[in-house]
Amino acid sequence: MIAHILIADDDEVSCQFFAETLESEGFRVQQVTSGDAALACLENTTYDLLIIDVRMPGMSGLEATRIVHEKYPALPIVVMTAFGSIETAVEAIHEGAFDFISKPMNLAELKNIVARALAQRLLQRRSEKNTAAEDDYPSQLGKIIGKSPPMLEVYKTVARVAPTKSTVLILGESGTGKELIARAIHEHSPRANHPFVAVDCGALTETILESELFGHMRGSFTGAVADKKGVFEEAQGGTCFLDEIGGISPNMQARLLLAEAVAKGQFRQDLYYRLDVVTVQLPPLRQRADDIPLLAHHFLRYYSQDGGKPVTAIADKAMELLCSYRWPGNIRELEHAIEQAVALSYQPILTPEDLPLEVREQKAHRFPSNATAAALFNFPDTPSLEEVKKRYVGHVLQLAEGNVSASFSACADKMIENPWASALL
Numbered sequence: 001m002i003a004h005i006l007i008a009d010d011d012e013v014s015c016q017f018f019a020e021t022l023e024s025e026g027f028r029v030q031q032v033t034s035g036d037a038a039l040a041c042l043e044n045t046t047y048d049l050l051i052i053d054v055r056m057p058g059m060s061g062l063e064a065t066r067i068v069h070e071k072y073p074a075l076p077i078v079v080m081t082a083f084g085s086i087e088t089a090v091e092a093i094h095e096g097a098f099d100f101i102s103k104p105m106n107l108a109e110l111k112n113i114v115a116r117a118l119a120q121r122l123l124q125r126r127s128e129k130n131t132a133a134e135d136d137y138p139s140q141l142g143k144i145i146g147k148s149p150p151m152l153e154v155y156k157t158v159a160r161v162a163p164t165k166s167t168v169l170i171l172g173e174s175g176t177g178k179e180l181i182a183r184a185i186h187e188h189s190p191r192a193n194h195p196f197v198a199v200d201c202g203a204l205t206e207t208i209l210e211s212e213l214f215g216h217m218r219g220s221f222t223g224a225v226a227d228k229k230g231v232f233e234e235a236q237g238g239t240c241f242l243d244e245i246g247g248i249s250p251n252m253q254a255r256l257l258l259a260e261a262v263a264k265g266q267f268r269q270d271l272y273y274r275l276d277v278v279t280v281q282l283p284p285l286r287q288r289a290d291d292i293p294l295l296a297h298h299f300l301r302y303y304s305q306d307g308g309k310p311v312t313a314i315a316d317k318a319m320e321l322l323c324s325y326r327w328p329g330n331i332r333e334l335e336h337a338i339e340q341a342v343a344l345s346y347q348p349i350l351t352p353e354d355l356p357l358e359v360r361e362q363k364a365h366r367f368p369s370n371a372t373a374a375a376l377f378n379f380p381d382t383p384s385l386e387e388v389k390k391r392y393v394g395h396v397l398q399l400a401e402g403n404v405s406a407s408f409s410a411c412a413d414k415m416i417e418n419p420w421a422s423a424l425l
């Protein structure tokens with residue numbers, strides 16, 4: 001992995017010079033000109049090294065060093081100053097700096113210090129991996145993010161079911177994380193060291209699916225050139241994930257139930273109820289809007305590191321749009337939106353202009369179809385305009401599942417004057 005270095009120096013010329021020198025050594029460098037800006041960057045991105053100047057307007061480099069060291073004790077900090085004195089050096093080390101250099105510095109010295117600081121960081125990371133259970137900076141995809149009450153319920157079910165052999169039915173709209181949860185169940189189960197085999201039931205024809213699941217003997221149909229193990233056999237001792245199982249034929253569903261029942265020695269009519277099916281229902285993203293900022297920052301960190309682009313923050317206005325959008329494609333759609341925004345962005349902060357059009361214009365609000373619209377206006381007597389509007393807004397609010405800001409922009413889209421809609425909402 002390419003090391004990511006943050007440089008804070010109010011002298012832009014020297015900042016640029018260090019950045020170029022380090023970039024030519026193959027490092028990824030982000031420059032800022034104040035201690036506050038450095039802190040802001042650290043909030044959103046994981047760096048491997050901070051190089052900070054002592055004298056800067058606002059917060060001094062030493063003050064920033066103290067705060068950064070407290071918050072991110074594993075991050076090496078190199079303090080530099082043009083006004084070097086033994087006192088400053090001592091103070092810098094006391095505040096937690098890894099090392100101290102005085103300006104003007106010789107390049108060999110700079111490279112040497114950076115190499116040592118990064119080596120320490122690497123060691124630190126290795127030992128963290130072995131000891132700490134949780135990484136503060138989820139930098140990998142595949143980690144489950146979310147602290148909202150419905151997600152906590154999901155985690156509890158996963159924890160309860162993972163140690164058992166029960167069949168788990170994972171339900172949820174597209175992109176809500178069904179596969180991620182299936183893998184999490186496997187990883188937390190006693191089967192974790194055995195295979196996790198996924199079969200996309202929705203994408204296969206019935207014959208192929210049948211042979212995928214149960215295997216076949218050579219010559220049993222055209223194209224069966226060799227014996228093939230089915231996934232149930234392949235996943236022996238592990239976990240079998242039957243993705244998109246809702247799409248398979250009733251005939252195949254019956255065969256699956258039967259297979260399981262045989263395995264359990266239960267050959268009874270009321271199979272389904274004996275199958276011990278535990279259900280995990282994944283909430284759509286719009287019902288856990290509290291998690292949107294967490295997820296957005298998670299994807300921002302990942303895609304900015306992955307693409308080598310130092311996009312470190314999301315502007316408030318952009319975050320508001322992300323939080324009020326309806327996300328019909330759920331987390332996958334949010335992930336793509338952030339990935340695309342990072343790729344397009346010219347600045348270290350994502351702004352509304354970087355977001356996909358649907359999000360900017362809050363396009364995904366469902367409006368009453370003609371049938372429900374007819375019911376909407378089915379008043380016994382001629383209603384007042386006020387009554388019609390009131391019923392309409394109530395309906396929009398219901399469709400947006402209580403999300404007021406989404407309803408508000410939906411009303412605005414449909415030309416219901418804002419002051420009026422806002423009074424009602």
Ligand SMILES: Nc1ncnc2c1ncn2[C@@H]1O[C@H](COP(=O)(O)OP(=O)(O)OP(=O)(O)O)[C@@H](O)[C@H]1O
Binds near residue numbers: 141172173180
């Ligand atoms: N809670 C979460 N935290 C972080 N990333 C998530 C979370 N849930 C889903 N994702 C990410 O969103 C994407 C879609 O997730 P996944 O493929 O598991 O969804 P799915 O429900 O199986 O979707 P589909 O119904 O379309 O198959 C993946 O990249 C996944 O890593």
Ligand SMILES: [Mg+2]
Binds near residue numbers: 178179243
């Ligand atoms: Mg899936």
